[in-house]
Amino acid sequence: MMTAPTSAVFICLIAFLTVSPSTALVAPSAKLLELQASLLAKVNTAMSLNPTDHTSVSGGDKHEFGSSTWFSEASPNYLTGVSSYQCKSTIGLDCWMGPSYDVPHSLLRIQECDDDTFNLSCDIIPRGATPIGSDPSQLEKYYGDDRIQWYKSAATLATSFLPPSSSFSKRLIASPMNLQIGGLPFSDVERLANEHQDFFLTATQSAQQIPARLRGSFNLRDDKIRQFFYRGEIEELVAEFGDLGNVIAASQTGPVAEAYVGGGS
Numbered sequence: 001m002m003t004a005p006t007s008a009v010f011i012c013l014i015a016f017l018t019v020s021p022s023t024a025l026v027a028p029s030a031k032l033l034e035l036q037a038s039l040l041a042k043v044n045t046a047m048s049l050n051p052t053d054h055t056s057v058s059g060g061d062k063h064e065f066g067s068s069t070w071f072s073e074a075s076p077n078y079l080t081g082v083s084s085y086q087c088k089s090t091i092g093l094d095c096w097m098g099p100s101y102d103v104p105h106s107l108l109r110i111q112e113c114d115d116d117t118f119n120l121s122c123d124i125i126p127r128g129a130t131p132i133g134s135d136p137s138q139l140e141k142y143y144g145d146d147r148i149q150w151y152k153s154a155a156t157l158a159t160s161f162l163p164p165s166s167s168f169s170k171r172l173i174a175s176p177m178n179l180q181i182g183g184l185p186f187s188d189v190e191r192l193a194n195e196h197q198d199f200f201l202t203a204t205q206s207a208q209q210i211p212a213r214l215r216g217s218f219n220l221r222d223d224k225i226r227q228f229f230y231r232g233e234i235e236e237l238v239a240e241f242g243d244l245g246n247v248i249a250a251s252q253t254g255p256v257a258e259a260y261v262g263g264g265s
């Protein structure tokens, strides 16, 4: 016969074994959430962000597996908006540029694994009507030797490489600088994420304005890029979460023209 304290311990143990996942983490750890908050704070310092109600309207501000917020600039200048999200043990911070400057969009995603290692995916997405490689000044500014070295040395830290996205749409918008590495200790992922974010923010601070006559072509291309990203999010997230994936995708992408027309949100 068990005494009361013993049975309480026993019940706790059963409860622990029942809910303790033999599979994956269900949420990011505090240190990863802190990293996300500090990266977002950096963007906020540079660009002064306001949270919007986009994700509460689309239903993904809080969901079964995480949360997401879409921020806009307090006085719109650089950005279309910023998406900050958590989904299971993944965090993301995506900065989508507006048509005034030619700085690439910045995508960042970190996945926390059970063994306290981290997967890092980051990219700077080329924009405008000219395909990457046609305009040498673009290559020099955003995909120059220093960036190539950065990518190389980051890749040497990896103990694994993440597979390309299963989504064609995501692969379509990826740049040659799309870094997808795994097995990193937190200290490496923290440094690389900061360097990625700093590069983007420094680039925006020194960017020249796009001449008004070229902004239409930036807008056109950006709409396409955002739509491809949205479709990619749907493909990846529906595969993982079923119907709820549509809601998470709409929230993590932020407002997209296609969502208004096609009924994605």
Ligand SMILES: *[C@@H]1O[C@H](CO)[C@@H](O)[C@H](O)[C@H]1NC(C)=O
Pocket: 024, 089, 111, 112, 113, 114, 119, 160, 161, 162, 163, 182
């Ligand atoms: C990290 O990447 C590896 C390799 O692709 C993958 O097997 C693992 O599921 C990823 N971890 C998370 C938490 O997504």
